[in-house]
Amino acid sequence: MDYIYSLVTQTGIHILLGLSVYTVALTGQVSFGQQGFYAIGAYVSAIATTLWGVPLIPALLLGMAVSTIVGVLVGFPALRVKGLYLAIATFAFGEIVRNGLNIVYYTREVGGAEVGPVGPEGFRNISNFNDNGWTTLDVMILVVIIVAVVLVIYAMLERSRLGATMRAVGADELAAATAGISVVWIKVGAFAIGAAAAGLGGGLYAHFTTFLSPLAFGLSVAIIAVAYVLVGGLGSWLGPVAGVLFFLALTEGLRFLGEYRMMIYGLAVVIAMNVRPYGLIDAKLMHRLKDLLGSRAQSARKET
Amino acid sequence: MLGSLVDGFLFGFSYALIGIGFTLIFGVMQKFNLAHGPTALAGAYLGLAVYRLSGLVVPSYLLFAVAVTGAGAIGWLVYQVCFRFLPKEYELAPLMSSMGMLILIEEVISHLTDAQPFEFPNPLLYEAFEFEFGDIILRHDYLLLAAMALAVVGMLYYLIFHTRLGLATRAISQQPVAAQLCGARIDRVNEMVFVLSAGIAGATGFMVAMTIGTIIPGLASVMTIKGLVVAVFGGLGSVPGAVIAGLILGMLEAETSYLFNATIRDIVAYLVLFAVLVVRPTGLLGKRSLYQ
Amino acid sequence: MLALDRVVKNFGGIQAVDNLSFEIQTGQIMALIGPNGSGKSTTLNLITSVYPLTSGAIYFDDRNITRLATHQVIRAGIARTFQNIRVFDNLTVWENLWVASKRKVEESKLKSWITAGRATRAWLDEVLKNSHLYDRRHDLAGNLSLGEARRLEVARGMATDPKLLMLDEPAAGMHVTEIAELVDTIRNLQQQGTTILLIDHVLDLVMSVAHKVVVLNFGQKLAEGTPAEVQANPKVRSAYLGTEKEL
Numbered sequence: 001m002d003y004i005y006s007l008v009t010q011t012g013i014h015i016l017l018g019l020s021v022y023t024v025a026l027t028g029q030v031s032f033g034q035q036g037f038y039a040i041g042a043y044v045s046a047i048a049t050t051l052w053g054v055p056l057i058p059a060l061l062l063g064m065a066v067s068t069i070v071g072v073l074v075g076f077p078a079l080r081v082k083g084l085y086l087a088i089a090t091f092a093f094g095e096i097v098r099n100g101l102n103i104v105y106y107t108r109e110v111g112g113a114e115v116g117p118v119g120p121e122g123f124r125n126i127s128n129f130n131d132n133g134w135t136t137l138d139v140m141i142l143v144v145i146i147v148a149v150v151l152v153i154y155a156m157l158e159r160s161r162l163g164a165t166m167r168a169v170g171a172d173e174l175a176a177a178t179a180g181i182s183v184v185w186i187k188v189g190a191f192a193i194g195a196a197a198a199g200l201g202g203g204l205y206a207h208f209t210t211f212l213s214p215l216a217f218g219l220s221v222a223i224i225a226v227a228y229v230l231v232g233g234l235g236s237w238l239g240p241v242a243g244v245l246f247f248l249a250l251t252e253g254l255r256f257l258g259e260y261r262m263m264i265y266g267l268a269v270v271i272a273m274n275v276r277p278y279g280l281i282d283a284k285l286m287h288r289l290k291d292l293l294g295s296r297a298q299s300a301r302k303e304t
Numbered sequence: 305m306l307g308s309l310v311d312g313f314l315f316g317f318s319y320a321l322i323g324i325g326f327t328l329i330f331g332v333m334q335k336f337n338l339a340h341g342p343t344a345l346a347g348a349y350l351g352l353a354v355y356r357l358s359g360l361v362v363p364s365y366l367l368f369a370v371a372v373t374g375a376g377a378i379g380w381l382v383y384q385v386c387f388r389f390l391p392k393e394y395e396l397a398p399l400m401s402s403m404g405m406l407i408l409i410e411e412v413i414s415h416l417t418d419a420q421p422f423e424f425p426n427p428l429l430y431e432a433f434e435f436e437f438g439d440i441i442l443r444h445d446y447l448l449l450a451a452m453a454l455a456v457v458g459m460l461y462y463l464i465f466h467t468r469l470g471l472a473t474r475a476i477s478q479q480p481v482a483a484q485l486c487g488a489r490i491d492r493v494n495e496m497v498f499v500l501s502a503g504i505a506g507a508t509g510f511m512v513a514m515t516i517g518t519i520i521p522g523l524a525s526v527m528t529i530k531g532l533v534v535a536v537f538g539g540l541g542s543v544p545g546a547v548i549a550g551l552i553l554g555m556l557e558a559e560t561s562y563l564f565n566a567t568i569r570d571i572v573a574y575l576v577l578f579a580v581l582v583v584r585p586t587g588l589l590g591k592r593s594l595y596q
Numbered sequence: 597m598l599a600l601d602r603v604v605k606n607f608g609g610i611q612a613v614d615n616l617s618f619e620i621q622t623g624q625i626m627a628l629i630g631p632n633g634s635g636k637s638t639t640l641n642l643i644t645s646v647y648p649l650t651s652g653a654i655y656f657d658d659r660n661i662t663r664l665a666t667h668q669v670i671r672a673g674i675a676r677t678f679q680n681i682r683v684f685d686n687l688t689v690w691e692n693l694w695v696a697s698k699r700k701v702e703e704s705k706l707k708s709w710i711t712a713g714r715a716t717r718a719w720l721d722e723v724l725k726n727s728h729l730y731d732r733r734h735d736l737a738g739n740l741s742l743g744e745a746r747r748l749e750v751a752r753g754m755a756t757d758p759k760l761l762m763l764d765e766p767a768a769g770m771h772v773t774e775i776a777e778l779v780d781t782i783r784n785l786q787q788q789g790t791t792i793l794l795i796d797h798v799l800d801l802v803m804s805v806a807h808k809v810v811v812l813n814f815g816q817k818l819a820e821g822t823p824a825e826v827q828a829n830p831k832v833r834s835a836y837l838g839t840e841k842e843l
Contacts, residue, residue, distance in 0.1 A: 030396060077582040084336055084395055088532055089581040092574040095529070099571045120567075160710040164691040168684045175682035177666035178644060178675075179696035180756050219525055223403045230400045263411040269404030270385055277390050277397035283686045287736050 041199025071195025233279025316554020323534030341528030347375030347506025379502020539587030
């Protein structure tokens with residue numbers, strides 16, 4: 001059962017990562033650097049709990065806050081770059097963070113042992129869960145609750161004017177400006193929200209795996225985070241969730257293939273892009289679903 | 305210090321070559337092929353495989369040819385699955401797809417070699433030599449690399465400006481629809497540019513592995529990243545830009561590596577990339593189409 | 597209401613707008629006409645700050661709006677449509693209007709980012725009904741016909757509750773009946789208090805609807821006056837039709 005609990009926890013964390021890319025992508029910006037915010041959230045919250053004795057929830061919030069601030073700092077220069085160029089620029093940001101982590105040496109003596117990030121060797125013993133007697137089940141429940149809350153927020157965002165405004169900016173910036181929308185604030189705001197989501201995911205990840213290494217935040221994470229959204233679709237928040245579940249089903253279903261897992265990932269991405277280039281759940285599909293549900297509700301109302 | 309600068313300059317030619325690969329594809333199709341690095345590496349591995357399987361007997365120029373044609377074939381495949389059938393206006397799907405290929409190729413290589421590093425042979429037809437200029441030592445393999453790069457650039461120049469294929473690529477990169485109406489077959493031209501770019505990649509991978517002496521799967525990511533930095537820095541679509549950018553990056557890396565350490569070196573490379581994209585996205589010499 | 601003062605715009609070596617000055621009075625319908633390339637669309641773009649001015653100034657309601665960003669110009673009370681329709685394809689008709697809608701005073705700013713209050717809903721419903729798009733309000737804008745999309749563009753402009761509405765070639769691709777409807781729409785808007793600036797080629801439309809006409813040629817003001825005055829102006833005739841040659 002422990003294995004299932006771990007799996008669900010990991011899925012939840014990856015959903016946060018996917019949502020992070022999704023938020024920014026709504027405004028027409030595809031970021032291959034969300035793993036940078038993920039890493040920042042992870043390291044900051046881990047340092048907070050392990051070295052400074054901060055309790056879990058405030059530590060997670062701190063990680064989110066720092067990520068968000070960096071998100072704003074990245075969001076502004078990102079305004080100047082579009083499309084593929086932005087993809088590369090954000091990837092460069094992610095790599096700067098990863099390389100930067102390689103030279104972070106910050107340790108302290110806590111309870112008789114030396115803890116903290118040691119550059120390329122990583123950050124061991126992020127033991128907050130263990131120290132407080134959490135079981136794998138407890139961790140899973142925490143993550144599920146947090147992710148559920150986040151998904152509810154995203155569902156509300158979809159139906160709100162802010163959500164529609166973000167999509168408008170993603171569709172046509174000039175038209176959006178002509179509709180009185182401040183494109184700058186929407187795009188930077190998207191980066192901030194996306195960074196917050198990634199930072200939260202990172203914090204959960206750090207405490208879940210109890211060990212952080214700069215290697216874990218490189219090219220593969222960048223690719224898989226964007227893959228969740230591009231394969232899952234941009235039609236709604238269901239898209240990144242579908243993307244995560246798709247890859248989950250793939251890796252678990254093909255577990256017997258063991259180490260060939262990454263190969264399957266790569267192949268799956270290639271095939272998915274050829275079959276459904278705009279993702280599993282794109283805008284048209286969402287609209288048709290909404291129509292179906294809407295018309296059923298209408299006919300139900302008529303009959304009463 | 306001057307020595308490392310010279311080394312960096314010469315090694316920079318390899319960066320230039322990979323950058324040229326990226327910039328060629330972008331110039332014609334306005335897309336990135338992220339499987340380019342792995343393609344280069346795959347070419348090198350193919351050369352190595354032939355060498356080992358033949359019992360260390362095959363001469364180097366044949367291995368080189370194997371690397372080039374092998375990589376070219378892989379490039380053809382990448383074009384078919386990542387670019388040919390995907391919507392032309394939507395650049396993210398091909399990008400994602402080529403990333404899938406990047407992962408796939410790297411993984412296949414890792415599996416076939418158990419991810420172990422291999423010694424890459426330096427089988428030459430001549431005695432290894434070095435030039436000495438006072439404190440500066442010029443290694444023969446670096447010089448060979450530089451010479452090959454210049455040969456490639458010269459060949460490209462000839463192709464692009466003195467052949468029909470080159471004419472077609474220039475036309476398509478400027479006005480794809482009009483070019484098609486004049487009879488240029490976009491898919492064929494793209495395909496050929498892809499294969500050409502992949503062939504150059506194979507040659508580069510081979511030479512790089514030879515100068516480094518060992519070959520590991522991780523080289524693919526490294527080459528991809530350096531290639532991207534160089535292509536963007538030099539201006540996407542500009543071959544001369546990629547050359548200059550490659551040389552500058554090579555020297556910059558050599559100096560920061562010498563003065564600080566490898567991590568700082570990488571951070572500097574990425575900061576350059578980020579800064580160029582934000583401040584001057586067209587890079588050094590980039591214009592809308594090839595070579596203008 | 598709107599005044600351009602010696603506005604100049606250079607693109608590299610090309611003088612798109614050359615020392616242009618004119619005024620629109622509140623409640624007027626003014627038309628800006630001229631051959632292709634005479635600078636009409638550029639003028640609209642300058643007013644909405646899509647491009648910065650090379651020199652000169654633009655005043656709206658006695659306020660210098662030359663340096664404002666596009667969205668600030670819109671919020672000051674100017675709306676515009678585009679020649680090549682730019683509706684948000686991935687949003688519904690209703691959402692297209694919603695993102696543009698000016699916040700009703702009685703609703704809180706924070707809440708207006710989330711849902712549409714009763715006043716906003718009523719306002720948008722009215723705009724929709726006036727544009728005959730009410731029945732299509734839940735359809736994706738990308739599925740609309742050309743005529744419907746044009747109406748949506750105008751509706752979206754009206755949703756910002758503007759004092760001045762600028763229409764960029766609204767009659768392009770329309771046939772006679774549609775143009776007649778367009779004339780009605782423009783007159784109605786003006787009667788409800790919106791000032792209108794109209795750019796178009798279709799002279800029938802322009803002449804039947806405008807109070808005042810400004811003619812541009814090569815970025816310069818060629819003539820200015822009532823439709824009748826402008827039509828009789830020999831300079832205008834030669835710019836549009838060419839001069840007669842002596843046989």
